Amino acid sequence: MSVNTDRYESAAARYFEAWNATEPEALKKAVAAAWTADSGYTDPPPEGGPPADVRGHEGIAAVIKAAHEQFPGFVFRPLGAVDGHHDTARFAWELVSEAGGASGGDSAPVAGFDVVTLDEEGRIRQVLGFLDRVPTRA
Numbered sequence: 001m002s003v004n005t006d007r008y009e010s011a012a013a014r015y016f017e018a019w020n021a022t023e024p025e026a027l028k029k030a031v032a033a034a035w036t037a038d039s040g041y042t043d044p045p046p047e048g049g050p051p052a053d054v055r056g057h058e059g060i061a062a063v064i065k066a067a068h069e070q071f072p073g074f075v076f077r078p079l080g081a082v083d084g085h086h087d088t089a090r091f092a093w094e095l096v097s098e099a100g101g102a103s104g105g106d107s108a109p110v111a112g113f114d115v116v117t118l119d120e121e122g123r124i125r126q127v128l129g130f131l132d133r134v135p136t137r138a
């Protein structure tokens with residue numbers, strides 16, 4: 001049986017567009033395009049830090065902004081294919097130096113995967129994040 005993966009790939013593409021937006025207005029627009037108004041975002045706590053557990057566009061934009069402040073000059077990129085069924089998709093990602101570009105550059109300091117739940121229009125209702133690699137604090 002063939003599954004139409006366009007819905008999942010489109011949702012993931014909008015997700016990465018939001019995570020890579022650095023200008024306030026572009027970030028606001030990208031978050032609104034990717035997530036429902038009442039959406040949620042949950043990540044485990046990085047070593048020594050608080051977990052992310054927010055709802056709504058403003059909360060999600062704040063988490064993204066904080067990541068850019070912690071890792072200036074880095075971008076999120078997908079790792080591998082987006083996998084999904086019904087209203088759920090999953091995909092892996094890594095945070096890499098923008099200077100490294102698509103060739104990868106140095107090792108990514110942060111990597112993980114996310115599981116997202118979509119609404120009927122393909123916008124994200126909920127993100128459950130998992131961190132596979134995080135920098136250790138000195």
